[in-house]
Amino acid sequence: MEMPIKLKKVMSNYVHANCIDCAMRDHCFTQRLDNATLLKLEASITRRRVPRGEIAYSSGDSFGALFFIHEGFFKESDLNDQGEECVVGFHMVGDVMGLEGIADGAYSSDAVAVQDSVVCEIPFQALQALSFSDPALQQAMYRILSREVSQNKKSMMLLGSLPAEERLLAFLHSLSQQYAARGVPASAFELPMSRQEIAGFLGLQMETVSRAFTKLHADGIINVRRRYVEIETTIAA
Amino acid sequence: MEMPIKLKKVMSNYVHANCIDCAMRDHCFTQRLDNATLLKLEASITRRRVPRGEIAYSSGDSFGALFFIHEGFFKESDLNDQGEECVVGFHMVGDVMGLEGIADGAYSSDAVAVQDSVVCEIPFQALQALSFSDPALQQAMYRILSREVSQNKKSMMLLGSLPAEERLLAFLHSLSQQYAARGVPASAFELPMSRQEIAGFLGLQMETVSRAFTKLHADGIINVRRRYVEIETTIAA
DNA sequence: CGCGAAGTTGATTACTATCAATCTGAGTGG
Protein backbone atom coordinates (compact mmCIF):
# COMPACT_ATOMS: atom_id res chain seq x y z
CA MET A 1 0.00 0.00 0.00
CA GLU A 2 1.40 3.36 -1.03
CA MET A 3 1.52 6.36 1.18
CA PRO A 4 -1.28 8.88 0.91
CA ILE A 5 -0.42 11.78 -1.31
CA LYS A 6 -0.05 15.14 0.33
CA LEU A 7 -3.45 16.19 -0.76
CA LYS A 8 -3.85 19.09 1.56
CA LYS A 9 -0.68 20.69 0.33
CA VAL A 10 -1.64 20.28 -3.30
CA MET A 11 -5.07 21.67 -2.63
CA SER A 12 -3.83 24.74 -0.89
CA ASN A 13 -1.38 25.44 -3.67
CA TYR A 14 -4.28 25.36 -6.02
CA VAL A 15 -5.90 28.20 -4.16
CA HIS A 16 -4.12 31.47 -4.42
CA ALA A 17 -4.45 34.65 -2.49
CA ASN A 18 -7.70 36.03 -3.77
CA CYS A 19 -10.26 33.41 -2.97
CA ILE A 20 -13.21 35.02 -4.71
CA ASP A 21 -11.43 35.37 -7.92
CA CYS A 22 -10.21 31.85 -7.47
CA ALA A 23 -13.52 30.24 -6.75
CA MET A 24 -15.12 32.08 -9.60
CA ARG A 25 -12.44 31.83 -12.20
CA ASP A 26 -10.66 28.57 -11.69
CA HIS A 27 -13.50 26.42 -10.65
CA CYS A 28 -16.81 27.82 -11.69
CA PHE A 29 -15.93 30.03 -14.56
CA THR A 30 -14.01 30.84 -17.63
CA GLN A 31 -14.44 34.55 -17.44
CA ARG A 32 -12.27 36.59 -15.16
CA LEU A 33 -13.73 39.37 -13.09
CA ASP A 34 -12.30 42.81 -13.68
CA ASN A 35 -10.04 44.41 -11.11
CA ALA A 36 -12.43 47.16 -10.09
CA THR A 37 -15.02 44.59 -9.07
CA LEU A 38 -12.44 42.52 -7.25
CA LEU A 39 -11.26 45.50 -5.24
CA LYS A 40 -14.76 46.32 -4.14
CA LEU A 41 -15.46 42.70 -3.31
CA GLU A 42 -12.31 42.48 -1.25
CA ALA A 43 -13.58 45.33 0.89
CA SER A 44 -16.64 43.37 1.97
CA ILE A 45 -15.00 40.01 2.52
CA THR A 46 -14.52 38.58 5.98
CA ARG A 47 -11.90 35.88 5.90
CA ARG A 48 -12.38 33.45 8.74
CA ARG A 49 -10.70 30.33 10.08
CA VAL A 50 -13.07 27.50 10.92
CA PRO A 51 -11.31 24.76 12.91
CA ARG A 52 -12.32 21.14 12.47
CA GLY A 53 -15.66 20.48 14.13
CA GLU A 54 -16.83 24.07 14.22
CA ILE A 55 -19.53 25.64 12.10
CA ALA A 56 -19.49 28.39 9.51
CA TYR A 57 -23.22 28.91 9.91
CA SER A 58 -26.09 27.11 11.51
CA SER A 59 -29.49 25.85 10.42
CA GLY A 60 -32.12 28.48 11.08
CA ASP A 61 -29.68 31.40 11.22
CA SER A 62 -31.08 34.26 9.23
CA PHE A 63 -29.44 34.57 5.85
CA GLY A 64 -26.90 37.28 5.24
CA ALA A 65 -23.87 36.01 3.45
CA LEU A 66 -22.45 33.41 1.12
CA PHE A 67 -19.44 31.36 2.18
CA PHE A 68 -16.66 30.66 -0.30
CA ILE A 69 -14.41 27.84 0.82
CA HIS A 70 -10.83 28.95 0.57
CA GLU A 71 -9.30 25.96 2.23
CA GLY A 72 -10.55 22.81 3.88
CA PHE A 73 -13.65 20.68 3.68
CA PHE A 74 -17.21 21.05 4.98
CA LYS A 75 -20.24 18.90 5.50
CA GLU A 76 -23.70 20.38 5.27
CA SER A 77 -25.84 18.52 7.75
CA ASP A 78 -29.01 18.58 9.75
CA LEU A 79 -30.66 16.38 12.33
CA ASN A 80 -33.83 14.52 11.40
CA ASP A 81 -36.70 13.73 13.75
CA GLN A 82 -34.94 10.69 15.19
CA GLY A 83 -31.92 12.79 16.04
CA GLU A 84 -29.81 11.06 13.41
CA GLU A 85 -27.44 13.17 11.43
CA CYS A 86 -28.51 13.66 7.86
CA VAL A 87 -25.73 14.95 5.60
CA VAL A 88 -27.10 16.90 2.65
CA GLY A 89 -23.78 17.50 0.98
CA PHE A 90 -20.03 17.87 1.15
CA HIS A 91 -18.15 20.93 -0.02
CA MET A 92 -14.51 21.53 -0.84
CA VAL A 93 -12.17 24.27 -2.00
CA GLY A 94 -13.86 26.57 -4.47
CA ASP A 95 -17.39 25.59 -3.50
CA VAL A 96 -19.87 28.16 -2.28
CA MET A 97 -22.15 27.44 0.67
CA GLY A 98 -25.38 29.02 1.84
CA LEU A 99 -27.00 29.48 -1.55
CA GLU A 100 -30.36 28.13 -0.37
CA GLY A 101 -30.59 31.12 1.96
CA ILE A 102 -31.20 33.61 -0.84
CA ALA A 103 -34.72 32.35 -1.37
CA ASP A 104 -35.47 31.09 2.12
CA GLY A 105 -34.09 33.98 4.12
CA ALA A 106 -32.40 31.47 6.40
CA TYR A 107 -29.84 28.71 6.14
CA SER A 108 -31.42 25.29 6.07
CA SER A 109 -28.55 23.28 7.50
CA ASP A 110 -25.36 23.46 9.54
CA ALA A 111 -22.08 23.98 7.70
CA VAL A 112 -19.57 22.02 9.76
CA ALA A 113 -15.85 21.94 9.00
CA VAL A 114 -14.60 18.35 8.80
CA GLN A 115 -11.06 19.67 8.40
CA ASP A 116 -9.47 22.87 9.62
CA SER A 117 -10.80 25.30 7.06
CA VAL A 118 -10.83 28.88 5.90
CA VAL A 119 -13.91 30.53 4.47
CA CYS A 120 -14.49 33.90 2.87
CA GLU A 121 -17.78 35.29 4.02
CA ILE A 122 -19.34 37.80 1.63
CA PRO A 123 -22.57 39.59 2.45
CA PHE A 124 -25.05 38.71 -0.26
CA GLN A 125 -26.20 42.31 -0.45
CA ALA A 126 -22.72 43.40 -1.45
CA LEU A 127 -22.44 40.65 -4.01
CA GLN A 128 -25.81 41.49 -5.47
CA ALA A 129 -25.14 45.21 -5.54
CA LEU A 130 -21.88 44.66 -7.39
CA SER A 131 -23.48 42.23 -9.79
CA PHE A 132 -25.95 44.93 -10.83
CA SER A 133 -23.09 46.77 -12.45
CA ASP A 134 -20.77 43.95 -13.44
CA PRO A 135 -22.19 41.50 -15.97
CA ALA A 136 -19.24 39.17 -15.47
CA LEU A 137 -20.01 38.83 -11.78
CA GLN A 138 -23.65 38.35 -12.56
CA GLN A 139 -22.86 35.58 -14.96
CA ALA A 140 -20.55 34.10 -12.37
CA MET A 141 -23.36 34.06 -9.82
CA TYR A 142 -25.70 32.30 -12.23
CA ARG A 143 -23.12 29.62 -12.82
CA ILE A 144 -22.35 29.17 -9.14
CA LEU A 145 -26.03 28.71 -8.40
CA SER A 146 -26.61 26.45 -11.35
CA ARG A 147 -23.61 24.32 -10.47
CA GLU A 148 -25.09 23.71 -7.05
CA VAL A 149 -28.39 22.67 -8.61
CA SER A 150 -26.58 20.34 -10.97
CA GLN A 151 -24.52 18.81 -8.19
CA ASN A 152 -27.57 18.25 -6.02
CA LYS A 153 -29.39 16.47 -8.81
CA LYS A 154 -26.42 14.16 -9.23
CA SER A 155 -26.49 13.43 -5.52
CA MET A 156 -30.15 12.55 -5.72
CA MET A 157 -29.50 10.08 -8.52
CA LEU A 158 -26.82 8.59 -6.30
CA LEU A 159 -29.12 8.19 -3.33
CA GLY A 160 -31.99 6.62 -5.18
CA SER A 161 -32.03 3.05 -6.28
CA LEU A 162 -28.43 1.87 -5.85
CA PRO A 163 -27.52 -0.91 -3.38
CA ALA A 164 -25.04 -0.05 -0.63
CA GLU A 165 -21.85 -1.11 -2.37
CA GLU A 166 -22.56 0.60 -5.66
CA ARG A 167 -23.78 3.65 -3.83
CA LEU A 168 -20.51 3.94 -1.96
CA LEU A 169 -18.52 3.41 -5.13
CA ALA A 170 -20.54 6.07 -6.93
CA PHE A 171 -19.86 8.41 -4.03
CA LEU A 172 -16.12 7.76 -4.15
CA HIS A 173 -16.12 8.27 -7.86
CA SER A 174 -18.00 11.53 -7.51
CA LEU A 175 -15.49 12.75 -4.93
CA SER A 176 -12.69 11.73 -7.23
CA GLN A 177 -14.20 13.75 -10.06
CA GLN A 178 -14.48 16.79 -7.85
CA TYR A 179 -10.81 16.50 -6.96
CA ALA A 180 -9.97 16.05 -10.62
CA ALA A 181 -11.95 19.20 -11.49
CA ARG A 182 -9.57 21.03 -9.17
CA GLY A 183 -6.51 19.66 -10.84
CA VAL A 184 -5.57 17.25 -8.08
CA PRO A 185 -4.53 13.66 -8.81
CA ALA A 186 -7.82 11.95 -8.21
CA SER A 187 -7.39 8.19 -8.23
CA ALA A 188 -5.97 8.15 -4.69
CA PHE A 189 -6.90 10.44 -1.85
CA GLU A 190 -7.51 10.81 1.86
CA LEU A 191 -11.18 10.92 2.83
CA PRO A 192 -11.80 14.03 4.90
CA MET A 193 -14.92 12.62 6.53
CA SER A 194 -15.70 9.73 8.86
CA ARG A 195 -17.62 6.55 8.05
CA GLN A 196 -20.47 7.96 10.08
CA GLU A 197 -20.61 11.06 7.92
CA ILE A 198 -20.46 9.08 4.71
CA ALA A 199 -23.31 6.95 6.04
CA GLY A 200 -25.32 10.06 6.85
CA PHE A 201 -24.88 11.29 3.31
CA LEU A 202 -25.62 7.99 1.59
CA GLY A 203 -28.65 7.19 3.71
CA LEU A 204 -27.00 4.09 5.18
CA GLN A 205 -25.72 2.99 8.57
CA MET A 206 -22.06 3.29 9.46
CA GLU A 207 -21.66 -0.50 9.73
CA THR A 208 -23.06 -0.95 6.25
CA VAL A 209 -20.62 1.59 4.87
CA SER A 210 -17.76 -0.17 6.58
CA ARG A 211 -18.81 -3.53 5.15
CA ALA A 212 -19.16 -2.00 1.70
CA PHE A 213 -15.60 -0.66 1.92
CA THR A 214 -14.37 -4.11 2.92
CA LYS A 215 -16.26 -5.79 0.11
CA LEU A 216 -15.09 -3.35 -2.58
CA HIS A 217 -11.55 -3.89 -1.34
CA ALA A 218 -11.92 -7.67 -1.34
CA ASP A 219 -13.24 -7.50 -4.90
CA GLY A 220 -10.19 -5.52 -5.98
CA ILE A 221 -12.24 -2.51 -7.03
CA ILE A 222 -10.66 -0.14 -4.54
CA ASN A 223 -7.73 -0.11 -2.21
CA VAL A 224 -8.60 1.21 1.21
CA ARG A 225 -7.00 1.58 4.58
CA ARG A 226 -8.89 3.67 7.07
CA ARG A 227 -9.42 6.99 5.32
CA TYR A 228 -6.98 6.44 2.55
CA VAL A 229 -8.60 5.32 -0.70
CA GLU A 230 -7.31 4.32 -4.12
CA ILE A 231 -9.80 3.70 -6.89
CA GLU A 232 -8.35 0.83 -8.87
CA THR A 233 -10.94 0.60 -11.58
CA THR A 234 -11.98 3.70 -13.45
CA ILE A 235 -15.71 3.60 -13.86
CA ALA A 236 -17.97 5.64 -16.07
CA ALA A 237 -20.04 8.11 -14.09
CA MET B 1 -65.33 9.40 0.46
CA GLU B 2 -65.72 12.90 -0.99
CA MET B 3 -65.23 13.76 -4.59
CA PRO B 4 -61.85 15.10 -5.69
CA ILE B 5 -61.75 18.86 -5.86
CA LYS B 6 -61.39 20.39 -9.27
CA LEU B 7 -57.76 20.99 -8.77
CA LYS B 8 -56.83 21.55 -12.34
CA LYS B 9 -59.36 24.31 -12.71
CA VAL B 10 -58.23 26.06 -9.56
CA MET B 11 -54.62 25.82 -10.63
CA SER B 12 -55.22 27.29 -14.04
CA ASN B 13 -57.19 30.16 -12.58
CA TYR B 14 -54.22 30.88 -10.43
CA VAL B 15 -52.08 31.44 -13.48
CA HIS B 16 -52.98 34.46 -15.51
CA ALA B 17 -52.02 35.53 -18.96
CA ASN B 18 -48.43 36.54 -18.52
CA CYS B 19 -46.71 33.47 -17.25
CA ILE B 20 -43.30 35.01 -16.68
CA ASP B 21 -44.64 37.75 -14.57
CA CYS B 22 -46.77 35.20 -12.80
CA ALA B 23 -44.05 32.71 -12.02
CA MET B 24 -41.78 35.43 -10.84
CA ARG B 25 -44.17 37.54 -8.92
CA ASP B 26 -46.74 35.26 -7.40
CA HIS B 27 -44.61 32.34 -6.60
CA CYS B 28 -40.98 33.24 -6.40
CA PHE B 29 -41.03 36.89 -5.68
CA THR B 30 -42.40 39.90 -4.00
CA GLN B 31 -41.05 42.38 -6.48
CA ARG B 32 -42.84 42.99 -9.73
CA LEU B 33 -40.90 43.35 -12.94
CA ASP B 34 -41.36 46.59 -14.79
CA ASN B 35 -43.36 46.69 -17.99
CA ALA B 36 -40.46 47.47 -20.28
CA THR B 37 -38.70 44.31 -19.18
CA LEU B 38 -41.86 42.29 -19.51
CA LEU B 39 -42.44 43.50 -23.06
CA LYS B 40 -38.93 42.53 -24.11
CA LEU B 41 -39.26 39.18 -22.39
CA GLU B 42 -42.53 38.50 -24.13
CA ALA B 43 -40.79 38.93 -27.45
CA SER B 44 -38.43 36.07 -26.78
CA ILE B 45 -40.90 33.64 -25.23
CA THR B 46 -42.02 30.53 -27.02
CA ARG B 47 -45.21 29.23 -25.50
CA ARG B 48 -45.60 25.54 -26.12
CA ARG B 49 -48.12 22.83 -25.33
CA VAL B 50 -46.62 19.64 -23.97
CA PRO B 51 -49.19 16.80 -23.94
CA ARG B 52 -49.07 14.17 -21.23
CA GLY B 53 -46.17 11.80 -21.76
CA GLU B 54 -44.16 14.10 -24.00
CA ILE B 55 -40.97 15.91 -23.12
CA ALA B 56 -40.08 19.58 -22.86
CA TYR B 57 -36.39 18.76 -23.16
CA SER B 58 -34.23 15.73 -22.99
CA SER B 59 -31.16 14.66 -21.04
CA GLY B 60 -28.04 15.53 -22.98
CA ASP B 61 -29.68 18.18 -25.16
CA SER B 62 -27.45 21.20 -25.31
CA PHE B 63 -28.65 23.96 -23.03
CA GLY B 64 -30.36 26.96 -24.51
CA ALA B 65 -33.44 27.92 -22.60
CA LEU B 66 -35.24 27.82 -19.28
CA PHE B 67 -38.74 26.41 -19.09
CA PHE B 68 -41.37 28.15 -17.00
CA ILE B 69 -44.34 25.93 -16.27
CA HIS B 70 -47.48 27.80 -17.14
CA GLU B 71 -49.86 24.93 -16.66
CA GLY B 72 -49.58 21.26 -15.81
CA PHE B 73 -47.10 19.07 -14.04
CA PHE B 74 -43.72 17.62 -14.94
CA LYS B 75 -41.36 14.97 -13.71
CA GLU B 76 -37.66 15.33 -14.15
CA SER B 77 -36.27 11.86 -14.68
CA ASP B 78 -33.39 9.85 -15.97
CA LEU B 79 -32.57 6.20 -16.43
CA ASN B 80 -29.92 4.61 -14.25
CA ASP B 81 -27.55 1.84 -15.31
CA GLN B 82 -30.13 -0.87 -14.66
CA GLY B 83 -32.60 0.90 -16.92
CA GLU B 84 -34.83 1.83 -14.00
CA GLU B 85 -36.41 5.23 -14.00
CA CYS B 86 -34.93 7.56 -11.46
CA VAL B 87 -37.08 10.63 -10.79
CA VAL B 88 -35.01 13.59 -9.63
CA GLY B 89 -37.91 15.91 -9.00
CA PHE B 90 -41.45 17.01 -9.73
CA HIS B 91 -42.38 20.45 -10.93
CA MET B 92 -45.66 22.31 -10.99
CA VAL B 93 -47.14 25.66 -12.06
CA GLY B 94 -44.71 28.48 -11.45
CA ASP B 95 -41.65 26.27 -11.27
CA VAL B 96 -38.72 26.76 -13.60
CA MET B 97 -36.97 23.81 -15.20
CA GLY B 98 -33.58 23.42 -16.82
CA LEU B 99 -31.58 25.50 -14.34
CA GLU B 100 -28.80 22.92 -14.11
CA GLY B 101 -28.04 23.57 -17.75
CA ILE B 102 -26.58 27.02 -17.11
CA ALA B 103 -23.44 25.56 -15.59
CA ASP B 104 -23.35 22.24 -17.40
CA GLY B 105 -24.12 23.46 -20.90
CA ALA B 106 -26.60 20.59 -21.24
CA TYR B 107 -29.73 19.36 -19.54
CA SER B 108 -29.06 16.50 -17.16
CA SER B 109 -32.46 14.84 -17.26
CA ASP B 110 -35.67 14.48 -19.22
CA ALA B 111 -38.53 16.85 -18.44
CA VAL B 112 -41.63 14.73 -19.02
CA ALA B 113 -45.16 16.08 -18.73
CA VAL B 114 -47.24 13.88 -16.43
CA GLN B 115 -50.29 15.98 -17.26
CA ASP B 116 -51.14 17.95 -20.38
CA SER B 117 -49.02 21.03 -19.81
CA VAL B 118 -47.99 24.38 -21.19
CA VAL B 119 -44.47 25.73 -20.83
CA CYS B 120 -42.94 29.07 -21.66
CA GLU B 121 -39.53 28.55 -23.15
CA ILE B 122 -37.19 31.51 -22.74
CA PRO B 123 -33.71 31.51 -24.21
CA PHE B 124 -31.29 31.95 -21.34
CA GLN B 125 -29.26 34.42 -23.37
CA ALA B 126 -32.25 36.73 -23.60
CA LEU B 127 -32.97 36.39 -19.91
CA GLN B 128 -29.38 37.07 -19.01
CA ALA B 129 -29.09 40.04 -21.37
CA LEU B 130 -32.21 41.61 -19.89
CA SER B 131 -31.06 40.93 -16.36
CA PHE B 132 -27.91 42.95 -17.03
CA SER B 133 -30.06 46.04 -17.25
CA ASP B 134 -32.91 45.18 -14.90
CA PRO B 135 -31.92 44.61 -11.27
CA ALA B 136 -35.39 43.32 -10.45
CA LEU B 137 -35.07 40.56 -13.01
CA GLN B 138 -31.60 39.79 -11.77
CA GLN B 139 -32.84 39.47 -8.24
CA ALA B 140 -35.67 37.30 -9.53
CA MET B 141 -33.20 34.97 -11.20
CA TYR B 142 -31.18 34.62 -8.02
CA ARG B 143 -34.28 33.68 -6.11
CA ILE B 144 -35.46 31.21 -8.71
CA LEU B 145 -32.09 29.49 -8.67
CA SER B 146 -31.84 29.55 -4.91
CA ARG B 147 -35.32 28.17 -4.53
CA GLU B 148 -34.37 25.18 -6.65
CA VAL B 149 -31.31 24.59 -4.48
CA SER B 150 -33.42 24.81 -1.36
CA GLN B 151 -36.05 22.45 -2.73
CA ASN B 152 -33.43 19.91 -3.76
CA LYS B 153 -31.88 19.90 -0.32
CA LYS B 154 -35.27 19.22 1.20
CA SER B 155 -35.72 16.34 -1.20
CA MET B 156 -32.39 14.89 -0.15
CA MET B 157 -33.40 15.03 3.50
CA LEU B 158 -36.54 13.20 2.50
CA LEU B 159 -34.69 10.46 0.67
CA GLY B 160 -32.15 9.74 3.33
CA SER B 161 -32.91 7.78 6.42
CA LEU B 162 -36.71 7.57 6.54
CA PRO B 163 -38.50 4.21 6.32
CA ALA B 164 -40.94 3.73 3.43
CA GLU B 165 -44.11 4.85 5.15
CA GLU B 166 -42.70 8.00 6.66
CA ARG B 167 -40.92 8.78 3.45
CA LEU B 168 -44.18 8.62 1.52
CA LEU B 169 -45.95 10.73 4.11
CA ALA B 170 -43.19 13.32 4.00
CA PHE B 171 -43.50 13.38 0.24
CA LEU B 172 -47.27 13.90 0.39
CA HIS B 173 -46.80 16.62 2.93
CA SER B 174 -44.22 18.33 0.77
CA LEU B 175 -46.56 18.21 -2.23
CA SER B 176 -49.31 19.62 -0.06
CA GLN B 177 -47.09 22.50 0.97
CA GLN B 178 -46.28 23.26 -2.64
CA TYR B 179 -49.97 23.40 -3.47
CA ALA B 180 -50.55 25.59 -0.45
CA ALA B 181 -47.79 27.96 -1.58
CA ARG B 182 -49.82 28.43 -4.76
CA GLY B 183 -52.97 29.23 -2.87
CA VAL B 184 -54.71 25.94 -3.59
CA PRO B 185 -56.55 24.04 -0.86
CA ALA B 186 -53.86 21.57 0.06
CA SER B 187 -55.23 18.94 2.42
CA ALA B 188 -56.91 17.03 -0.41
CA PHE B 189 -55.69 16.70 -3.96
CA GLU B 190 -55.34 14.47 -6.97
CA LEU B 191 -51.86 13.03 -7.46
CA PRO B 192 -50.67 13.86 -10.96
CA MET B 193 -48.16 11.01 -11.03
CA SER B 194 -48.35 7.23 -10.93
CA ARG B 195 -47.21 4.94 -8.12
CA GLN B 196 -44.29 3.96 -10.30
CA GLU B 197 -43.19 7.58 -10.59
CA ILE B 198 -43.53 8.18 -6.88
CA ALA B 199 -41.44 5.08 -6.30
CA GLY B 200 -38.80 6.35 -8.71
CA PHE B 201 -38.60 9.61 -6.79
CA LEU B 202 -38.54 8.08 -3.32
CA GLY B 203 -36.02 5.39 -4.15
CA LEU B 204 -38.52 2.61 -3.47
CA GLN B 205 -40.34 -0.03 -5.49
CA MET B 206 -43.85 0.56 -6.71
CA GLU B 207 -45.22 -2.28 -4.57
CA THR B 208 -43.67 -0.77 -1.47
CA VAL B 209 -45.26 2.58 -2.25
CA SER B 210 -48.62 0.92 -2.72
CA ARG B 211 -48.32 -0.91 0.60
CA ALA B 212 -47.29 2.31 2.32
CA PHE B 213 -50.41 4.03 0.97
CA THR B 214 -52.54 1.18 2.25
CA LYS B 215 -50.90 1.25 5.67
CA LEU B 216 -51.18 5.01 6.09
CA HIS B 217 -54.83 4.72 5.13
CA ALA B 218 -55.42 1.86 7.56
CA ASP B 219 -53.79 3.90 10.31
CA GLY B 220 -56.16 6.78 9.59
CA ILE B 221 -53.32 9.15 8.70
CA ILE B 222 -54.46 9.71 5.14
CA ASN B 223 -57.50 8.98 3.07
CA VAL B 224 -56.62 7.57 -0.32
CA ARG B 225 -58.38 6.12 -3.30
CA ARG B 226 -56.26 5.60 -6.37
CA ARG B 227 -54.74 9.00 -7.06
CA TYR B 228 -56.99 10.97 -4.80
CA VAL B 229 -55.42 11.78 -1.44
CA GLU B 230 -56.62 13.52 1.70
CA ILE B 231 -54.15 14.21 4.44
CA GLU B 232 -56.10 13.72 7.65
CA THR B 233 -53.42 14.64 10.13
CA THR B 234 -51.48 17.82 9.73
CA ILE B 235 -47.87 17.11 10.44
CA ALA B 236 -44.99 19.45 11.07
CA ALA B 237 -42.52 19.43 8.20
C1' DC C 1 0.80 2.60 28.77
C1' DG C 2 -3.88 3.11 28.96
C1' DC C 3 -7.76 5.59 27.37
C1' DG C 4 -11.20 6.82 23.99
C1' DA C 5 -12.84 7.66 19.38
C1' DA C 6 -13.18 5.54 14.97
C1' DG C 7 -13.57 1.54 12.54
C1' DT C 8 -14.36 -3.51 11.78
C1' DT C 9 -16.67 -7.84 12.20
C1' DG C 10 -20.33 -11.14 13.70
C1' DA C 11 -25.17 -12.75 14.71
C1' DT C 12 -29.74 -11.75 14.37
C1' DT C 13 -33.80 -9.14 13.19
C1' DA C 14 -36.54 -6.12 10.36
C1' DC C 15 -37.55 -4.11 6.28
C1' DT C 16 -37.86 -3.84 1.40
C1' DA C 17 -37.31 -6.08 -3.20
C1' DT C 18 -38.81 -9.47 -6.02
C1' DC C 19 -41.88 -12.56 -8.33
C1' DA C 20 -46.49 -13.76 -9.13
C1' DA C 21 -51.43 -13.43 -8.92
C1' DT C 22 -55.37 -10.63 -8.77
C1' DC C 23 -58.20 -6.48 -8.78
C1' DT C 24 -59.92 -1.99 -10.56
C1' DG C 25 -61.32 1.31 -13.64
C1' DA C 26 -60.98 3.93 -18.00
C1' DG C 27 -61.29 3.56 -22.76
C1' DT C 28 -62.76 0.83 -26.96
C1' DG C 29 -65.41 -1.33 -30.18
C1' DG C 30 -69.14 -4.52 -31.20
Place this chain on the structure above:
DNA sequence: CCACTCAGATTGATAGTAATCAACTTCGCG
Protein backbone atom coordinates in the same frame (compact mmCIF):
# COMPACT_ATOMS: atom_id res chain seq x y z
C1' DC D 1 -75.12 -0.46 -23.49
C1' DC D 2 -72.13 -3.97 -22.34
C1' DA D 3 -68.24 -7.06 -22.74
C1' DC D 4 -63.43 -6.72 -23.70
C1' DT D 5 -58.93 -5.06 -22.99
C1' DC D 6 -55.15 -3.19 -20.82
C1' DA D 7 -52.46 -0.31 -17.86
C1' DG D 8 -52.29 0.97 -13.21
C1' DA D 9 -52.75 -0.53 -8.69
C1' DT D 10 -53.17 -3.85 -4.94
C1' DT D 11 -52.12 -7.97 -2.39
C1' DG D 12 -49.56 -12.23 -1.13
C1' DA D 13 -45.41 -15.23 -0.44
C1' DT D 14 -40.64 -15.46 -0.30
C1' DA D 15 -35.84 -14.04 -0.76
C1' DG D 16 -32.32 -10.65 -0.14
C1' DT D 17 -30.30 -6.61 1.81
C1' DA D 18 -29.49 -3.46 5.30
C1' DA D 19 -30.40 -2.21 10.30
C1' DT D 20 -29.57 -3.33 14.83
C1' DC D 21 -27.17 -4.91 18.82
C1' DA D 22 -22.89 -6.35 20.52
C1' DA D 23 -18.05 -7.59 20.74
C1' DC D 24 -13.74 -6.58 19.37
C1' DT D 25 -9.72 -4.12 16.93
C1' DT D 26 -6.95 -0.23 15.56
C1' DC D 27 -4.94 3.97 16.08
C1' DG D 28 -3.99 8.60 17.90
C1' DC D 29 -2.94 10.95 21.99
C1' DG D 30 -2.07 12.50 26.73
